[in-house]
């Protein structure tokens with residue numbers, strides 16, 4: 001995975017971070033292991049019992065505080081860092097942390113952190129040194145930085161979508177009455193890996209049939225597919241740390257008329273969102289475009305979630321395509337469009353694409369047929 005990150009200009013990303021920090025009226029950023037630290041440094045650390053922190057501030061090279069056994073990861077970087085490595089005795093960590101904070105020049109400063117990512121382990125260590133600084137949320141600054149994907153990132157996401165689409169195509173012949181949701185999910189995971197996905201999938205595939213398809217976050221069960229079912233498959237691949245997240249809905253044998261109708265409505269809602277999304281349009285307008293179609297058809301109460309979410313190094317990230325989000329779309333933003341209708345006890349339909357805002361409008365990374373396809377009849 002590290003090889004595929006080698007063409008990224010981390011100096012440039014760190015310069016952009018310095019600007020984002022300034023715009024957010026911060027003076028530094030303290031990040032533990034996670035997508036933002038990887039985005040800025042290319043470094044991958046597992047969250048373990050040993051703390052890792054990246055300390056960023058304008059005018060200083062990134063400071064990495066890390067366990068000695070991880071120092072191999074920073075021995076050959078294309079950009080400058082100051083590293084502070086600690087040994088196995090936790091009693092020594094505070095002293096090393098203090099040296100790191102001094103090198104980053106954090107004293108007396110306003111420092112951004114990621115509230116959803118930073119653990120109490122790292123927070124306590126940051127606060128343990130007696131050096132005075134203020135920690136506030138740096139989430140908006142980091143979202144601003146990461147929301148617009150460059151060409152390299154968009155290419156990774158296109159590949160992640162291609163892998164996912166090929167994997168689904170590979171298992172289509174298996175979708176027929178008698179197979180269980182769990183068996184299909186297992187085949188899909190194997191197909192994702194066989195088609196080139198990195199092993200850490202963005203999420204376990206959702207395979208939900210019949211009444212289970214009315215639950216947007218269903219887990220695969222031992223239920224066997226039967227004729228008349230709707231079948232929702234929601235799956236994604238990982239290409240070099242970038243994710244895809246797709247959903248298609250199928251019918252097993254001939255579906256009931258109402259299921260055909262809701263599939264058509266969701267398809268039109270998906271298309272309405274595609275048609276309106278372009279630079280200068282807000283996230284809430286995209287949500288509204290999809291929602292209006294479903295409401296006009298009388299199913300507004302059955303579209304129970306937002307129209308989409310940002311996608312990239314995280315399965316869910318900014319921008320969130322929901323009512324009340326005024327953020328304006330700009331070229332390079334990548335997100336999902338995934339309207340749905342869920343009829344309790346009967347079935348559900350969701351059609352999810354991964355898209356990117358371009359200079360002219362919108363491009364859909366995904367192009368699998370969206371119409372309700374009848375399988376296994």
Ligand code: CO
Nearest residue numbers: 245336338352
């Ligand atoms: Co999604």
